[in-house]
Amino acid sequence: MNPTRLIWLFCLLFTTAQAEVKIGYVDMKILLDQSPQIIASRKQLEAEFRQRHENLQAEEEKLRQQEEQLQTDGPFMSERERARLELDIRMRKRQIKRDREDFIEEMNYRRNEALQKLEKDIESAARRLAREQGFDLLLSSPVIYASARIDITRAVLKKLQDEFQQKNTPPVEKASQP
Numbered sequence: 001m002n003p004t005r006l007i008w009l010f011c012l013l014f015t016t017a018q019a020e021v022k023i024g025y026v027d028m029k030i031l032l033d034q035s036p037q038i039i040a041s042r043k044q045l046e047a048e049f050r051q052r053h054e055n056l057q058a059e060e061e062k063l064r065q066q067e068e069q070l071q072t073d074g075p076f077m078s079e080r081e082r083a084r085l086e087l088d089i090r091m092r093k094r095q096i097k098r099d100r101e102d103f104i105e106e107m108n109y110r111r112n113e114a115l116q117k118l119e120k121d122i123e124s125a126a127r128r129l130a131r132e133q134g135f136d137l138l139l140s141s142p143v144i145y146a147s148a149r150i151d152i153t154r155a156v157l158k159k160l161q162d163e164f165q166q167k168n169t170p171p172v173e174k175a176s177q178p
Helices: 003-017 028-034 036-076 079-132 155-168
Strands: 023-026 139-141
Touching: 023 155, 028 036, 028 079, 028 139, 028 155, 036 155, 079 139, 079 155
Parallel strands: 023 139
Antiparallel strands: none
16 A cells, blocks of 8 residues: 555554554654664675785776776887787786676675665664654655654664674673672
8 A cells, every 4th residue: 555545544544542642753764873773784795805905906906007008008019019918907907807796796785685684674763763753654765745743763773783783792791600
Protein backbone atom coordinates (compact mmCIF):
# COMPACT_ATOMS: atom_id res chain seq x y z
CA MET A 1 0.00 0.00 0.00
CA ASN A 2 1.20 3.49 -0.82
CA PRO A 3 2.66 5.22 2.29
CA THR A 4 0.59 8.36 1.62
CA ARG A 5 -2.62 6.32 1.52
CA LEU A 6 -1.56 4.56 4.69
CA ILE A 7 -1.10 7.90 6.44
CA TRP A 8 -4.50 9.15 5.23
CA LEU A 9 -6.13 5.93 6.37
CA PHE A 10 -4.46 6.27 9.74
CA CYS A 11 -5.60 9.91 10.02
CA LEU A 12 -9.16 8.86 9.17
CA LEU A 13 -9.07 6.16 11.83
CA PHE A 14 -7.52 8.61 14.25
CA THR A 15 -10.28 11.19 13.84
CA THR A 16 -13.06 8.62 14.06
CA ALA A 17 -11.68 6.73 17.04
CA GLN A 18 -10.77 9.93 18.90
CA ALA A 19 -8.12 8.03 20.78
CA GLU A 20 -4.73 9.50 21.56
CA VAL A 21 -2.22 8.00 19.18
CA LYS A 22 1.50 8.43 19.60
CA ILE A 23 3.33 8.91 16.31
CA GLY A 24 7.06 9.11 15.81
CA TYR A 25 9.36 9.84 12.91
CA VAL A 26 12.90 8.61 12.26
CA ASP A 27 15.25 10.17 9.69
CA MET A 28 17.07 7.11 8.37
CA LYS A 29 19.57 9.24 6.44
CA ILE A 30 20.87 10.75 9.68
CA LEU A 31 21.08 7.33 11.31
CA LEU A 32 22.86 5.85 8.29
CA ASP A 33 25.35 8.72 8.37
CA GLN A 34 25.95 9.12 12.10
CA SER A 35 25.39 5.85 13.93
CA PRO A 36 28.56 4.45 15.49
CA GLN A 37 27.87 1.08 13.85
CA ILE A 38 28.00 2.69 10.41
CA ILE A 39 31.13 4.70 11.27
CA ALA A 40 32.88 1.58 12.57
CA SER A 41 31.86 -0.36 9.48
CA ARG A 42 33.29 2.35 7.22
CA LYS A 43 36.58 2.31 9.13
CA GLN A 44 36.74 -1.48 8.92
CA LEU A 45 36.13 -1.41 5.16
CA GLU A 46 38.75 1.31 4.71
CA ALA A 47 41.27 -0.78 6.61
CA GLU A 48 40.31 -3.91 4.70
CA PHE A 49 40.80 -2.24 1.30
CA ARG A 50 43.64 0.17 2.15
CA GLN A 51 46.46 -2.09 0.96
CA ARG A 52 44.79 -2.86 -2.36
CA HIS A 53 44.10 0.83 -2.89
CA GLU A 54 47.71 1.71 -2.16
CA ASN A 55 48.92 -1.01 -4.55
CA LEU A 56 46.63 0.35 -7.25
CA GLN A 57 47.97 3.87 -6.70
CA ALA A 58 51.54 2.58 -6.91
CA GLU A 59 50.78 0.88 -10.23
CA GLU A 60 49.21 4.09 -11.52
CA GLU A 61 52.35 5.97 -10.51
CA LYS A 62 54.54 3.46 -12.38
CA LEU A 63 52.34 3.94 -15.42
CA ARG A 64 52.67 7.72 -15.15
CA GLN A 65 56.44 7.35 -14.96
CA GLN A 66 56.51 5.06 -18.00
CA GLU A 67 54.39 7.52 -19.98
CA GLU A 68 56.68 10.35 -18.93
CA GLN A 69 59.70 8.30 -19.97
CA LEU A 70 58.15 7.64 -23.37
CA GLN A 71 57.42 11.35 -23.76
CA THR A 72 60.92 12.50 -22.82
CA ASP A 73 63.11 9.61 -24.01
CA GLY A 74 60.95 8.27 -26.85
CA PRO A 75 62.52 10.35 -29.61
CA PHE A 76 65.98 9.11 -28.58
CA MET A 77 65.06 5.42 -28.22
CA SER A 78 65.52 2.80 -30.86
CA GLU A 79 62.34 1.71 -32.64
CA ARG A 80 62.48 -1.61 -30.82
CA GLU A 81 62.89 -0.01 -27.33
CA ARG A 82 60.09 2.46 -27.98
CA ALA A 83 57.75 -0.27 -29.24
CA ARG A 84 58.53 -2.37 -26.16
CA LEU A 85 57.82 0.56 -23.82
CA GLU A 86 54.57 1.36 -25.63
CA LEU A 87 53.51 -2.28 -25.30
CA ASP A 88 54.37 -2.25 -21.58
CA ILE A 89 52.31 0.93 -21.14
CA ARG A 90 49.28 -0.54 -22.93
CA MET A 91 49.49 -3.76 -20.92
CA ARG A 92 49.87 -1.86 -17.65
CA LYS A 93 46.87 0.38 -18.52
CA ARG A 94 44.71 -2.67 -19.19
CA GLN A 95 45.81 -4.36 -15.99
CA ILE A 96 45.21 -1.22 -13.94
CA LYS A 97 41.76 -0.83 -15.48
CA ARG A 98 40.87 -4.45 -14.62
CA ASP A 99 42.30 -4.14 -11.12
CA ARG A 100 40.44 -0.88 -10.51
CA GLU A 101 37.15 -2.38 -11.72
CA ASP A 102 37.64 -5.46 -9.52
CA PHE A 103 38.55 -3.26 -6.57
CA ILE A 104 35.48 -1.04 -6.98
CA GLU A 105 33.17 -4.00 -7.54
CA GLU A 106 34.40 -5.88 -4.48
CA MET A 107 34.39 -2.77 -2.29
CA ASN A 108 30.82 -1.91 -3.35
CA TYR A 109 29.72 -5.47 -2.72
CA ARG A 110 31.20 -5.47 0.78
CA ARG A 111 29.80 -2.00 1.52
CA ASN A 112 26.30 -3.03 0.43
CA GLU A 113 26.53 -6.26 2.38
CA ALA A 114 27.50 -4.37 5.55
CA LEU A 115 24.89 -1.68 4.93
CA GLN A 116 22.08 -4.22 4.60
CA LYS A 117 22.97 -5.76 7.94
CA LEU A 118 23.31 -2.39 9.61
CA GLU A 119 20.00 -1.14 8.19
CA LYS A 120 18.30 -4.12 9.85
CA ASP A 121 20.07 -3.33 13.13
CA ILE A 122 19.01 0.33 12.94
CA GLU A 123 15.41 -0.57 12.15
CA SER A 124 15.42 -3.04 15.02
CA ALA A 125 16.73 -0.39 17.44
CA ALA A 126 14.09 2.08 16.24
CA ARG A 127 11.39 -0.57 16.69
CA ARG A 128 12.58 -1.40 20.22
CA LEU A 129 12.63 2.28 21.18
CA ALA A 130 9.14 2.77 19.75
CA ARG A 131 7.83 -0.14 21.84
CA GLU A 132 9.65 1.04 24.97
CA GLN A 133 8.21 4.54 24.62
CA GLY A 134 4.71 3.41 23.65
CA PHE A 135 4.52 4.62 20.06
CA ASP A 136 1.59 3.44 17.99
CA LEU A 137 3.14 4.35 14.66
CA LEU A 138 6.73 4.98 13.67
CA LEU A 139 7.44 6.46 10.22
CA SER A 140 10.78 6.62 8.52
CA SER A 141 12.09 8.86 5.79
CA PRO A 142 11.23 9.78 3.16
CA VAL A 143 8.15 11.67 4.25
CA ILE A 144 6.96 15.02 2.99
CA TYR A 145 6.95 16.64 6.41
CA ALA A 146 7.53 15.66 10.01
CA SER A 147 7.55 18.16 12.85
CA ALA A 148 10.36 18.19 15.37
CA ARG A 149 7.78 17.24 18.00
CA ILE A 150 7.48 13.70 16.61
CA ASP A 151 11.08 13.31 15.39
CA ILE A 152 12.78 10.68 17.57
CA THR A 153 15.87 10.32 15.38
CA ARG A 154 18.20 11.61 18.12
CA ALA A 155 16.72 9.17 20.65
CA VAL A 156 17.26 6.26 18.25
CA LEU A 157 20.81 7.49 17.57
CA LYS A 158 21.44 7.61 21.33
CA LYS A 159 20.11 4.05 21.66
CA LEU A 160 22.43 2.91 18.86
CA GLN A 161 25.37 4.64 20.53
CA ASP A 162 24.57 3.00 23.87
CA GLU A 163 24.23 -0.44 22.26
CA PHE A 164 27.48 0.06 20.35
CA GLN A 165 29.32 1.10 23.49
CA GLN A 166 27.95 -1.85 25.46
CA LYS A 167 28.94 -4.26 22.71
CA ASN A 168 32.45 -2.82 22.34
CA THR A 169 33.32 -2.19 25.98
CA PRO A 170 34.93 -5.16 27.70
CA PRO A 171 33.19 -6.21 30.91
CA VAL A 172 34.80 -5.06 34.13
CA GLU A 173 35.99 -8.01 36.17
CA LYS A 174 35.26 -7.96 39.86
CA ALA A 175 38.26 -8.27 42.11
CA SER A 176 38.43 -11.54 44.01
CA GLN A 177 38.27 -11.29 47.76
CA PRO A 178 40.97 -13.18 49.66
